[in-house]
Amino acid sequence: MTSTTEQLTAQVSATTLLRFATAGSVDDGKSTLVGRLLHDSKSVLADQLEAVEHASRSRGQEAPDLALLTDGLRAEREQGITIDVAYRYFATPRRRFILADTPGHVQYTRNMVTGASTAELTVVLVDARNGVVEQTRRHAAIAALLRVPHVVLAVNKMDLVDYAEGVFGAIAEEFTAYATELGVPEVTAIPISALAGDNVVEPSARMDWYAGPTVLEHLETVPVSHDLTGCHARFPVQYVIRPQTAEHPDYRGYAGQIAAGAFRVGEEVTVLPSGRTTTVSGIDLLGEAVDVAWTPQSVTLLLADDIDVSRGDVIVPSADAPATTQDVEATVCHVADQPLAVGQRVLLKHTTRTVKAVVKDIPSRLTLDDLSQHPAPGSLVANDIGRVTVRTAEPLPMDSYAHSRRTGSFLLIDPADGTTLAAGMANESFAAPAEAPGADDEGWDF
Structure with missing residues (x-):
C-alpha cells in the first residue's frame, strides 16, 4: 500500500x-x-x-x-x-x-x-x-x-x-x-x-x-481545498481500547477522529499535554491495518511505547507540536441567555478534553456598526462578539484558529447545568506558557 x-x-x-x-x-x-x-x-x-x-x-x-x-x-x-x-x-x-x-x-x-x-x-x-x-x-x-x-x-x-x-x-x-x-x-x-x-x-x-x-x-x-501538505496533523484521543483477548493480549489502541492532517506508520509523535514522545507502530481503520490515515477518518493508533495516554490527550507529529497553555486569548460568540462576566467559573471543552476554567478578562466587545472595539464591557450578553482571556486549570495543546478550525476552537460551558455559554476561536498568540495549576484548584483560582 x-x-x-x-x-x-x-x-x-x-x-x-x-x-x-x-x-x-x-x-x-x-x-x-x-x-x-x-x-x-x-x-x-x-x-x-x-x-x-x-x-x-x-x-x-x-x-x-x-x-x-x-x-x-x-x-x-x-x-x-x-x-x-x-x-x-x-x-x-x-x-x-x-x-x-x-x-x-x-x-x-x-x-x-x-x-x-x-x-x-x-x-x-x-x-x-x-x-x-x-x-x-x-x-x-x-x-x-x-x-x-x-x-x-x-x-x-x-x-x-x-x-x-x-x-x-x-x-x-x-x-x-x-x-x-x-x-x-x-x-x-x-x-x-x-x-x-x-x-x-x-x-x-x-x-x-x-x-x-x-x-x-x-x-x-467553487474550489474546495483539501491540501493535506499544509495541515497541522492533530489526533485528539477519544477512547482507549484494550480488548484483552487471547489473540491480542497486549493490544492497546487509541481511538478517535483525525482532526487535521495525516498520520503514518513509523512517524515520531508526541502526546500532549504530557510531552512524551513515541512512534506510531500501527494504524487500524475499519478493522484493517493501513500505512497512512488522514482527516476526517476515525482510526485507532497503536504506539510503540507503553506510555500514559488517556481521553483528552492529543497526539501530534513531534516536528509539529503546538505549545501548551493555560492562558487562552480568544474571540467568542456568546450564545447563552445568561451573561458571561469577568471572574465567572466555567468549563472549557477543547476537542475531547473538558477542564475547569475562569474568565480572567473581557478586554473588548465588537460594535457591528463600525467594527470598532468597545473597551472593557465587563460582560457579554446573548449574541455579543467579544475578546476574552480564560485561565484553565490544566494546560491545553491549542492551536490558533487561523491555523486549525478544529483544534483552535472551544466551547465555554456553565458547570452548573451544562448550558453552552460561548463558542470560542483562539487568537494567534497566548498570554503565557503553561504553568502548574494553582494551589487553590478546588476554588478555581488558577
Whole structure:
C-alpha cells in the first residue's frame, strides 16, 4: 500500500463534497431559497413534494411553499420562521452537498454559529428592499470570525424591486466593502428571486444585465481545498481500547477522529499535554491495518511505547507540536441567555478534553456598526462578539484558529447545568506558557 503525499492528496482532492450554510435576517427567504435549490435540482422526492403541496393548500396557498421543505418543526411552520438548524443532503452530477439552513431571527444567532462552524461556504441573503441591515452585518462578522473561506451574497426578492440593476449594485458594493474590512477573503454577489426561481438554478431572462453564475452553478464550481501538505496533523484521543483477548493480549489502541492532517506508520509523535514522545507502530481503520490515515477518518493508533495516554490527550507529529497553555486569548460568540462576566467559573471543552476554567478578562466587545472595539464591557450578553482571556486549570495543546478550525476552537460551558455559554476561536498568540495549576484548584483560582 502506497503512502506518498502526492497520491494521498489526489485521493482526498477527488472528493466532491461541499459543506455550506445559509444566513440572513427574518423573512429574507432563506428557507425558500433552499427549497428552490432542492426542487429545481430534482433533489426532492415525490412524496416530500406532495406533503409540501398538501400543507400549502391547507394554509390557503395555491402554489407549493418550498420553505416547508426545510422548516420541519411545527413551531417553525406556525410562526413562519426558521428556529432550528435544518441540515439537508443533496447531490448533482458535479458535486455532493451538506447544507445547514440557519435561523435569521436575532434570538437564534447562536444557531448560525453552529451551522457555519464546519461550512466551507456561507450564503448570506439580503432582501433587496431592505438592503444591508444589522443582522446582515452580524452574519458577515460571524462568517469572518469562523474563517469561512467563501461567502456568497444573494440579493433576494429582486422581483419586488423590478429587477433593478442599480439596487443590486448598491447592496453588493456596501456588503463587499464591509466584508472586506472584516477580512472575508472572497465575496460573490448574485441577484436572485428564490420565489420565482431567478438565478437560483436556472439563469434569469429578466436580469440580462447580470452575466455571472447562478447560485447552484457557483456552488458546483467553487474550489474546495483539501491540501493535506499544509495541515497541522492533530489526533485528539477519544477512547482507549484494550480488548484483552487471547489473540491480542497486549493490544492497546487509541481511538478517535483525525482532526487535521495525516498520520503514518513509523512517524515520531508526541502526546500532549504530557510531552512524551513515541512512534506510531500501527494504524487500524475499519478493522484493517493501513500505512497512512488522514482527516476526517476515525482510526485507532497503536504506539510503540507503553506510555500514559488517556481521553483528552492529543497526539501530534513531534516536528509539529503546538505549545501548551493555560492562558487562552480568544474571540467568542456568546450564545447563552445568561451573561458571561469577568471572574465567572466555567468549563472549557477543547476537542475531547473538558477542564475547569475562569474568565480572567473581557478586554473588548465588537460594535457591528463600525467594527470598532468597545473597551472593557465587563460582560457579554446573548449574541455579543467579544475578546476574552480564560485561565484553565490544566494546560491545553491549542492551536490558533487561523491555523486549525478544529483544534483552535472551544466551547465555554456553565458547570452548573451544562448550558453552552460561548463558542470560542483562539487568537494567534497566548498570554503565557503553561504553568502548574494553582494551589487553590478546588476554588478555581488558577
